[in-house]
Amino acid sequence: MEKLALEDFTKYKFISNTKFSPDGKNLAFVVSEMDVDENKYLSNIWLYNVDNKTINKLTTFNQESSYLWLDNENIIFSTVREEKDKKRKEKGEPFTIYYIINIKGGEAQKYFELPFFASDIEPISKDKFVVTGIYDPKYKNLESLSKEEKEKELDKLKEEKDYEVLDEIPFWSNGRGFTNKKRNRLYIYTLKDKKITPITDELTNVEGFKLNKGKDLMLFISNTFKDKMEIRSDLYLYDLKKESFEKLTHEDPFNYVYADFLKEKIIFLGSNMKEYGINENPKFYLMDLQTKEVKQIQTDFDYSTWSSVGSDCRYGSNSEFKVEDDYLYFETTEYGNSFINRIDEKGKREKLTTQSGSVDGFDVFKDRIIFVGMRDVKLQELYELAGNEERQLTTFNEWIMKEKTLSKPERITFLGKGEIEIEGWVMKPVNFEENKKYPAILDIHGGPKTVYGGDVFFHEMQYWANEGYVVMFCNPRGSDGRGDEFADIRGKYGTIDYEDIMDFVDKVLEKFSFIDENRIGVTGGSYGGYMTNWVIGHTDRFKAAVSQRSIANWISKFGTTDIGYYFVEDQQAATPWSDYEKLWFHSPMKYADNVKTPTLFIHSEEDYRCWLAEGLQMFTSLKYNGVESKLVMFRGENHELSRSGKPKHRVRRLKEITAWFDNYLK
CATH class of the missing domain: 3.40.50.1820 (Alpha/Beta hydrolase fold, catalytic domain)
Incomplete structure (x- = not known):
């Protein structure tokens, strides 16, 4: 066996963003690796077929990491492939292009485009989507301009890059640069008429949203601020048919970590930060959809609900929560390990994984759980949890164990x-x-x-x-x-x-x-x-x-x-x-x-x-x-x-x- 070399980490594979298809027959996930010559990361979508247990690479353009299942056979993902679109990006135009690909074969095709940098997106139907994207007041009228007018406006904005005007705090963000007056805004997008309807206002930052099973109700967590952002958030219910809001915030200040629909109720977790400050571990709550009555469940719970186990061998984002059937599935960090848990509406918590190491993200379909894990001082691989047993599904990084000391x-x-x-x-x-x-x-x-x-x-x-x-x-x-x-x-x-x-x-x-x-x-x-x-x-x-x-x-x-x-x-x-x-x-x-x-x-x-x-x-x-x-x-x-x-x-x-x-x- 050879000594592990400094540059060996440039050959590692990093796994992220696991998502089951709506019928649970396939699991999509992203594999990323480094390109040292180009000094960048390459990411592609892969598929694991649950029935025949085969693993195949779906995309090959090396820039596909953000995606969603449109139905059981089609995936849409954001990317910039055509030269004309690359030039638009270089000029500073904000947009997100989605492509669609069938998992049974064929080339990806352009599906639709949004005039902002989109982050999260979920289908309400094949024709309608909920999406969050970066709202920047500098670009707010760009989509209504003709091609020539748009180019002139972009040239003007290019001159403005020499200046930053700050009138609020925070005014910048690590990894995002200057953020003054920028907000993660919630929209409804209709494919047929290319109509974009903003749901939240220009001062509201949306931290996450969830649709119910009928896709007629939506929960979202947000923080509205002017001049100074406070560490607090609000919980809202939005009726997609009536196009109406209802504020559900039950305590103020409160920091909502996650909220979703559980059967006919809302399960959420967060903290009022009164006893241990902004890093206080969240508690679990249940809200009745009709009466809006709130009660705390799992009163003796005292863990963070994410994996904070450190490593320098991860890349990409992963889900840490999922409501499936009668349970909310989530992660906990306990001593030097992280685990998958689930909790029901009565507050009964079960720890589902028990092996030491790190759970770096997961997805659940019915009683099937597949997760990204680090086990036995090994790099990331996909694992399936069957009962109390874990079965390794991939071998992307096995060469390290076989070839290196x-x-x-x-x-x-x-x-x-x-x-x-x-x-x-x-x-x-x-x-x-x-x-x-x-x-x-x-x-x-x-x-x-x-x-x-x-x-x-x-x-x-x-x-x-x-x-x-x-x-x-x-x-x-x-x-x-x-x-x-x-x-x-x-x-x-x-x-x-x-x-x-x-x-x-x-x-x-x-x-x-x-x-x-x-x-x-x-x-x-x-x-x-x-x-x-x-x-x-x-x-x-x-x-x-x-x-x-x-x-x-x-x-x-x-x-x-x-x-x-x-x-x-x-x-x-x-x-x-x-x-x-x-x-x-x-x-x-x-x-x-x-x-x-x-x-x-x-x-x-x-x-x-x-x-x-x-x-x-x-x-x-x-x-x-x-x-x-x-x-x-x-x-x-x-x-x-x-x-x-x-x-x-x-x-x-x-x-x-x-x-x-x-x-x-x-």
């Missing part, structure tokens, strides 16, 4: 401060020798309300293990999977979480004598980047550090990032006016004059979540105080560089990090 993480637990159990893992170097001393890398996860798992494939960790490093990682207080109280570190950043991480390192060194305690590095991204900055300002035990997409100064973060003004107030329990000193106390930059650790900073120019200014401030502070440091900035990238950045940029990032550690730890 990997390290299996070893789980360790210990009682930290306050007799609280802390969970972590240690990966031995590949080709480990008992009497040899090894350098080590401590990897700190982002979030902070996410988790690491021991059965999930993490490329950078596996690569470092193949390069002769011990890799260690843990889930300190603040992490997901253990309930609200464990995750709640509001106003405590850099205190109890720092203690847990340092105690974890102590326990690892105590248990594994083959680690050279004089050659340990530390790294992490986002919250992990914040903690890396914090760690080097509070201890000299690490001989090198790599801080990625980090936070240095909570005061500057408050006023610059897409989530800053509400995230900082919630998580640090202060604003620059209510308690300036508290924000400065929790800011790593305050302690930068204590730093002795050589540190590399990795940042993306378009990271609006942990803006470039955060890395620049910490880098400048270290340089000013004479500490060996370097900053590598990636143009055209955002907060997701390590997970979905351009292939060449992801290669360069990992090369920079590894070279830094090699220089100081080997």
Whole structure:
């Protein structure tokens, strides 16, 4: 077997967007891979036939990832294929073109076009659709113009690209750029007459919608704001026949996570955020459609309803909820794993998957469940759940297990401060020798309300293990999977979480004598980047550090990032006016004059979540105080560089990090 190479991740296959056909006989899903030469991702729709258990590739143009089943044999998907349409796109014209393809064969044909960037779409009938799309007031009259008038207007708008006018917060969003006055708007589109009818107004942002089985009623979750977006949302019922609204919001403020029709009722989940803030785990509720009476079900539930298990080997979007027959199916994160669950209208919850690892999305048809999973330190594959047994359906990434050397993480637990159990893992170097001393890398996860798992494939960790490093990682207080109280570190950043991480390192060194305690590095991204900055300002035990997409100064973060003004107030329990000193106390930059650790900073120019200014401030502070440091900035990238950045940029990032550690730890 060969060592896992740095570039091997450019050959991985990533699975996403699983959807059963209406009759359940076929499952469509998307497979994505990297094209390093073109520096982009290629995505195609595949089909799994449930009866004969065959898997076939449906599309081949390498740009099909957003789709829906129109009926049992036809799929529509959005793409830009023709040269004239590519030129329109280059000129900046907003539109979405849908093609239709029959799963039994034949070429895809143009089906219809929408004059905006569409996101979600569902058929009411073959002639009518519900769709959400980006409403931008700059383009609001574009569809009514002739071709010549449209080109003139686009030329005018091209000149406006040199300016940004901001009059609300947030004014930008990571991965989306400047978003001022842009909203995800809800529309009805009629194919026959190409009529587009907006359902929501110009200030309302729609977060999701669901149709009932009869397709005459629609639920949607939205947030209407002007000047400042608050963390709250509303629930609406829309009668498609009467074309009328009814506001169902039962408590204000409330953050609705998901809502759908369950039999003759509405099941929804969310939180009023009163006890644990914006990251509070959601609760389940049932609403009577007639009386609008609301009652909470599953009162003892205390998990997040999504998978927060970290990995750098995913691409594409996946469903985390599905109402089927008498149940709502959903995911939970519990310790370092995620599972599929279901709940009925009485609040009875069942955990359907029990194997450790990660569930990265699923779909359900009657009693059949197919999901994307990471199992036994393997990359993503499709699995079917039959009773309590899981059956692997695909082998896209099996070559890794057969051809490459990997390290299996070893789980360790210990009682930290306050007799609280802390969970972590240690990966031995590949080709480990008992009497040899090894350098080590401590990897700190982002979030902070996410988790690491021991059965999930993490490329950078596996690569470092193949390069002769011990890799260690843990889930300190603040992490997901253990309930609200464990995750709640509001106003405590850099205190109890720092203690847990340092105690974890102590326990690892105590248990594994083959680690050279004089050659340990530390790294992490986002919250992990914040903690890396914090760690080097509070201890000299690490001989090198790599801080990625980090936070240095909570005061500057408050006023610059897409989530800053509400995230900082919630998580640090202060604003620059209510308690300036508290924000400065929790800011790593305050302690930068204590730093002795050589540190590399990795940042993306378009990271609006942990803006470039955060890395620049910490880098400048270290340089000013004479500490060996370097900053590598990636143009055209955002907060997701390590997970979905351009292939060449992801290669360069990992090369920079590894070279830094090699220089100081080997």
